[in-house]
Amino acid sequence: MKIKTALLQFYRLAILLAIAWLIRGHHDRIRVQGGWPITVSEVKVFLPEAHRLKVDSGERKGLIVLDQDRRQIGYAVRTMPYCREIVGYSGPTDVLAVFDAEDKGVGIALRHSYDTPSHVEDVKFEFLFMESWNGRSWDDIAEITDLNDAQIYAVSGATRTSEAVAYSVNHRVAMTRSEGSAGEPWHFGWRDWLLCGFLGGGLLFAFLKQKAIQKWRPLYSIATILGLGFWMGDLIAQSLLAGWAESRIPWAATPGLVIFVFAAFLVPWFTAQPLYCQFICPHGNLQRWFMKVIPAKWKRPLPDDGKWIGRLVPVMLVMVVVAVSFLQLDFDLAGIEPFDAYLITSAGVATLSVAVVGLLLSLFFPMAYCKFGCPTGWLLEFVRKRSGKPRFSDRDWIGLALLLLALGLYLTPLDRILG
Numbered sequence: 001m002k003i004k005t006a007l008l009q010f011y012r013l014a015i016l017l018a019i020a021w022l023i024r025g026h027h028d029r030i031r032v033q034g035g036w037p038i039t040v041s042e043v044k045v046f047l048p049e050a051h052r053l054k055v056d057s058g059e060r061k062g063l064i065v066l067d068q069d070r071r072q073i074g075y076a077v078r079t080m081p082y083c084r085e086i087v088g089y090s091g092p093t094d095v096l097a098v099f100d101a102e103d104k105g106v107g108i109a110l111r112h113s114y115d116t117p118s119h120v121e122d123v124k125f126e127f128l129f130m131e132s133w134n135g136r137s138w139d140d141i142a143e144i145t146d147l148n149d150a151q152i153y154a155v156s157g158a159t160r161t162s163e164a165v166a167y168s169v170n171h172r173v174a175m176t177r178s179e180g181s182a183g184e185p186w187h188f189g190w191r192d193w194l195l196c197g198f199l200g201g202g203l204l205f206a207f208l209k210q211k212a213i214q215k216w217r218p219l220y221s222i223a224t225i226l227g228l229g230f231w232m233g234d235l236i237a238q239s240l241l242a243g244w245a246e247s248r249i250p251w252a253a254t255p256g257l258v259i260f261v262f263a264a265f266l267v268p269w270f271t272a273q274p275l276y277c278q279f280i281c282p283h284g285n286l287q288r289w290f291m292k293v294i295p296a297k298w299k300r301p302l303p304d305d306g307k308w309i310g311r312l313v314p315v316m317l318v319m320v321v322v323a324v325s326f327l328q329l330d331f332d333l334a335g336i337e338p339f340d341a342y343l344i345t346s347a348g349v350a351t352l353s354v355a356v357v358g359l360l361l362s363l364f365f366p367m368a369y370c371k372f373g374c375p376t377g378w379l380l381e382f383v384r385k386r387s388g389k390p391r392f393s394d395r396d397w398i399g400l401a402l403l404l405l406a407l408g409l410y411l412t413p414l415d416r417i418l419g
Contacts, residue, residue, distance in 0.1 A: 004390040012383045013269055015399040022410045023245040023325050027114075036112060038063055038078055038096060046098040046107040047074045061175070065098075075099045075138075078111065079168040082175060087250040088115040088164035090243025095168050097133065105133040105141065108169060114247045116239050117332040118340065118348050119158035126155045129162055133169060142174040157346035160254070191232060192256025198228050199260050202280040206273045221285035229282030235339040236264055236276060238321045238375055242333055246325060268384035277370060277377050283338055283355070284370050287362040294363055301365070310372025315398055317375035322402060326409035337376065338369070 043050040043065055050073065054064040062077035079086075080094035091114025100106050108130060113120045123129060132152045133141060144150045147166050155162035205217050228234060234257055241261075244250070251258055264276035277284055291299075317336050324331045334340040335350030338358055358369030370377055382395055 005385075008390050008392070008396070009269065009383075009385060012396065012399060013265075015403050016265075016379065016383060018403055019322065019406045020241075020245040022406045023242070023322075024247075026326055026410050027246040036080075036094065038076055038111075042096055042109065042111070043074070043076050043098055045109065047100065049073055059175075073101050074106070075103070077172055079172040080112075083168040083172050084247065085252075086164050086168045086171065087243075087247060087253055088113075088158075088161035089119060090240045091115050091247040093120065093161065093165050093168060095165055095172075097169050097173065099138060103138040105136045105138075107131070108133050108165075110165065113161075114243050115161045115164070116243070116334050116340065118334060118346050119161040122158040122346050123155050123162045123165060126158075126162070129153065129155050129166075132166075138173055141170060144170045157343055164253070186252040186255065188255055191234070192254065192259075194227070194232065195234060195256035195260045198224060198280060199263055202275050203263075203267070205279050206267075206275050207271075217279075220279075221288065224280055225282045225286050225289075228280070229286070229342040230344070233340075233343040234260070235282060235342065236261055236376055237334065237337050237339040238317070239333040239337075239340070241376070241379075242321055242325050264380060265383055268380060270385065272385035272387060274380065274384060277374075277380055281370075281377075282342060283358070284367070287359060287367055287369065290359050290362045291366050299364055299366060310368075313373050314375045314378035317373075318378060318402060319405060321375065322406050322409070326406070326412075337374065339376075 038053065040050055040053055043053065043063075047065055049067045050065050051068040052066040052070070053076065054066055056062050056064050056075070060075070060077065061082075062075055064072055065074035065076055067073045076096060076098045078094055078096050080092065084092045086092055093113035093115055094111040096109045096111050098106050098108070110120060110124055129152070132150075144152070147153070147163065147170075152166050154166075201220050201223075204213060205220060208214075244261075249258055264280075267273060267275040320331075320336065321333055323329070324333060332348060332350070335348055336354070338351060338355030340351040341347045341355035354373075358373060361368040382399060386393075
């Protein structure tokens with residue numbers, strides 16, 4: 001019995017790891033074979049006389065910009081793949097940096113990003129940040145060690161994304177002939193400590209059932225809503241998980257967030273305790289407070305037909321995530337969940353709509369979104385240890401189907417994937 005239980009547990013975790021591995025392998029393949037080479041038209045935005053780009057085989061490993069008379073009028077570099085180790089909220093960003101004939105910056109452009117699209121848009125249209133590099137020499141940019149001292153300030157609502165862009169430009173320009181890719185120094189900041197604090201609080205309420213401890217849980221749930229949700233915005237979401245699968249896990253950039261996410265999956269896998277969904281998730285806690293708004297007699301259980309359909313929703317959304325990741329579709333995954341809505345200043349219409357509708361439903365159907373709409377919750381429940389006799393359930397078959405979908409997309413010829 002114990003052997004069967006252990007095998008099923010490893011099977012469930014292996015399914016998710018295999019899908020993540022296929023996504024990562026696919027995107028590595030695209031980065032190498034796809035290339036996304038810089039074009040003359042991109043450089044013309046900053047150097048209108050650009051006519052031709054010549055590969056520089058020197059230590060800068062960039063492109064010499066030539067005019068129609070073959071005179072050098074500037075220089076261009078991109079941050080990928082050299083700075084792929086530098087990630088924002090959920091992935092790295094490929095940045096084009098252009099310099100004039102005197103080696104002074106004339107502009108940067110965000111070419112492609114694995115980060116949350118809404119955050120990337122916020123950075124693109126924050127002209128004060130985007131023009132921070134103009135007029136700075138190549139050497140000045142290379143010598144930057146502190147962004148604030150250099151008067152390069154993060155974009156409000158997209159802090160991690162903008163900082164990753166800035167670090168990428170800085171490290172790409174500072175590159176020499178030394179082997180290896182540039183990487184952001186490992187640091188454990190105040191956000192990491194706070195995330196570990198929220199995690200510790202969740203563990204406390206999950207495993208210590210004494211009344212003296214549990215009486216503080218309502219206060220803790222309010223803290224997760226206001227602090228973890230509206231203030232920090234560091235919620236576990238499909239956009240985050242997909243970004244990590246496509247690029248890398250940001251051990252150095254956000255170690256606290258990595259610990260936080262790993263614990264959310266591994267604690268229920270080891271102990272069967274739904275740590276994140278039950279105790280930490282700000283949206284789950286907000287739904288519990290919404291349930292207290294109207295009398296219990298007004299609440300209704302969801303009909304059986306509704307439950308059957310509702311249980312398919314998170315599965316279909318996970319399939320959408322897999323398809324979007326492999327097919328490189330122009331689709332913001334943050335819009336299928338409510339979690340980005342907590343960053344109100346940068347939240348899109350889709351994620352706000354999902355958040356509001358989910359909360360309104362919870363007034364009459366307790367925890368409706370968590371039970372019948374959350375793809376991230378479905379993944380956490382998929383790996384959760386089950387009690388009772390081990391059996392291969394419908395959920396396990398669905399996991400196998402998701403793996404086969406990912407495998408099929410991975411084996412599809414690259415030219416079809418790229419269109």
